[in-house]
Amino acid sequence: QVQLVESGGGLVQAGGSLRLSCAASGRTFSNYLMGWFRQAAGKDREFVAVIRWNGEWLHYADSVKGRFTISGDNAENTVYLQMNSLKPEDTAVYYCAASTGLASAVAGTSYAWWGQGTQVTVSS
Numbered sequence: 001q002v003q004l005v006e007s008g009g010g011l012v013q014a015g016g017s018l019r020l021s022c023a024a025s026g027r028t029f030s031n032y033l034m035g036w037f038r039q040a041a042g043k044d045r046e047f048v049a050v051i052r053w054n055g056e057w058l059h060y061a062d063s064v065k066g067r068f069t070i071s072g073d074n075a076e077n078t079v080y081l082q083m084n085s086l087k088p089e090d091t092a093v094y095y096c097a098a099s100t101g102l103a104s105a106v107a108g109t110s111y112a113w114w115g116q117g118t119q120v121t122v123s124s
Contacts, residue, residue: 022096
């Protein structure tokens with residue numbers, strides 16, 4: 001059974017940094033897409049970043065490009081999201097998700113497995 005467990009969220013001031021972690025277990029993820037999504041209160045879930053587990057391809061939403069970095073550690077089965085220059089509009093629950101990679105990498109509906117989410121709050 002696939003399990004994704006996020007950690008690293010918290011409260012930070014604008015301009016600060018956080019690193020989110022997503023520990024994956026339950027199967028071999030070698031060619032999977034590992035994505036980060038977020039959902040702010042009262043808004044739809046949105047794509048943030050994605051990486052193919054082998055690291056050969058990654059992609060970011062325009063809103064986070066240049067500020068966020070996604071990476072993976074195969075030995076630890078963990079995907080990270082380094083978030084720098086945080087803004088109040090980055091406040092949301094952040095979710096890690098896994099996909100077999102056979103469909104759109106930015107659509108949440110392509111991801112079969114999801115973590116429980118971690119809250120990120122950026123104060124102004």
